[in-house]
Amino acid sequence: MAHTSSTAAEPRRADRFVVTTALTAAAVLAALIALETAPFLVALFFVGGVLGIGLYHGAFGFTGGWRRFVVHGRGSALRAQLALLALATVLIVPVLVFAADAGLSGALAPVGVSLLVGAFLFGFGMQLGGGCGSGTLFTVGAGNIRMMLTLVFFVVGSVLGTLHLPWWLDRPGFDPVNLAGGLGAGGAIALTLALCAGLAWWVTRIERRRHGDVERRLLAGPEGGVFSSLFKGPWPLIWAVVVLAVGNLAVLLLAGHPWGITFAFGLWGAKLLQAVGVDMGQFEFWSWDYPAMALADSVLVNVTSVTNFGLLVGAMLAAGLAGRFNRASQGRIPPRSLLAAAIGGLAMGYGARLAFGCNIGAMFSGIASASLHGWIWFAAAWVGSLIAIRLRPRFSLSND
Amino acid sequence: MGANRTYSRARLAITLLVIGGFILADHFASPTFRRNMGEGGFETTLSQRESQADACAPCGAPCPSDQNNAAD
Numbered sequence: 001m002a003h004t005s006s007t008a009a010e011p012r013r014a015d016r017f018v019v020t021t022a023l024t025a026a027a028v029l030a031a032l033i034a035l036e037t038a039p040f041l042v043a044l045f046f047v048g049g050v051l052g053i054g055l056y057h058g059a060f061g062f063t064g065g066w067r068r069f070v071v072h073g074r075g076s077a078l079r080a081q082l083a084l085l086a087l088a089t090v091l092i093v094p095v096l097v098f099a100a101d102a103g104l105s106g107a108l109a110p111v112g113v114s115l116l117v118g119a120f121l122f123g124f125g126m127q128l129g130g131g132c133g134s135g136t137l138f139t140v141g142a143g144n145i146r147m148m149l150t151l152v153f154f155v156v157g158s159v160l161g162t163l164h165l166p167w168w169l170d171r172p173g174f175d176p177v178n179l180a181g182g183l184g185a186g187g188a189i190a191l192t193l194a195l196c197a198g199l200a201w202w203v204t205r206i207e208r209r210r211h212g213d214v215e216r217r218l219l220a221g222p223e224g225g226v227f228s229s230l231f232k233g234p235w236p237l238i239w240a241v242v243v244l245a246v247g248n249l250a251v252l253l254l255a256g257h258p259w260g261i262t263f264a265f266g267l268w269g270a271k272l273l274q275a276v277g278v279d280m281g282q283f284e285f286w287s288w289d290y291p292a293m294a295l296a297d298s299v300l301v302n303v304t305s306v307t308n309f310g311l312l313v314g315a316m317l318a319a320g321l322a323g324r325f326n327r328a329s330q331g332r333i334p335p336r337s338l339l340a341a342a343i344g345g346l347a348m349g350y351g352a353r354l355a356f357g358c359n360i361g362a363m364f365s366g367i368a369s370a371s372l373h374g375w376i377w378f379a380a381a382w383v384g385s386l387i388a389i390r391l392r393p394r395f396s397l398s399n400d
Numbered sequence: 401m402g403a404n405r406t407y408s409r410a411r412l413a414i415t416l417l418v419i420g421g422f423i424l425a426d427h428f429a430s431p432t433f434r435r436n437m438g439e440g441g442f443e444t445t446l447s448q449r450e451s452q453a454d455a456c457a458p459c460g461a462p463c464p465s466d467q468n469n470a471a472d
Binding site for chain 1: 405406407409412413416420423424426427430431432433436443444445446448449
């Protein structure tokens, strides 16, 4: 991701301006949400903030982790992601099964051509864009200029995806498959844990063959003192794993569904188009109950937007505490790298809508909800990533 | 920190104010704000949420109600 252990060795001095600005923005937004909406949305905003801090301080990037394994054969980040999926499944599936009457719903989505094409495009785009759904958002919060361009095109791609999604949904496919429905909560959890363990074993085997040893970063302790690491980072991977898994559970309990990110990107783009006179209601997607209401109403009552706002502010606060706000934007950005950011953002945005979410909403939350589509998303995005990793050097992007 | 700063404080503050302005403008034009101002007779996100038995995940897939409408 944007910052690595090489920068972690530098002393971390908090940037007071960024920290003050982030705390002020958090206070103003939280007060506005509290005054105008409902208490659960204030809680969601703060959960988003904690998720942003966890993503930044844990340097928890799906994109970089996949690339590091493919290019260098190092699997510690990938094993951390599998641990995250396993822990979240153990936390979320029982809640969905045993509290079904409480109005909670999992991230269940259909399986078909739309999912395959969308996830493939997303995987392709995240390697060129330089970050996935969560990665794009937390690096933007940390002041990364190139990732802001990725986000802009992510929004554009998302809006295009909403216009075409009904057509894609008419292609072959079948209804959502809830593994907990057929196997029960215990069976679905056991199957997911077995798949995660099997993949972790495969990753470890390849790493050992290639290097003769295995990185053991997942369970490593903090580099400095616990208190200093907690506020200034970097976090041990296991801290990030626990915070992200518990954070997803908190989103489920507060919002009624697991963590998602990219619906808000399409919504923000659609709102901008509507503001300049485009009638978005003419498009089928924006006439469906949930999107139509979200488009008509305030972003402050849209759970995905509110969580995203919290995540942005949380990442900004974390970057300020680490004294690394905007650090990733030092030096000239090659034009080809900017082109890759635009292509990657477009592919991710379009792909996320076709695939019913990004690495968070579809893969992380989908798998943690025992939905088959989460695993298929993972496989299709992996294939897209493999192709884009080979293309990165042509866009002046390093694979080191 | 000042010597190592890689960003403009003014630009950062302006960017955040502009984003805040967009959020406020969007909110002031919303049904939720109108309801908070005492108007009624229309649906808001929060009332939609209360009226639906199951929350609809914002993954982009059609909600059950949309699928039912399409089948009608």
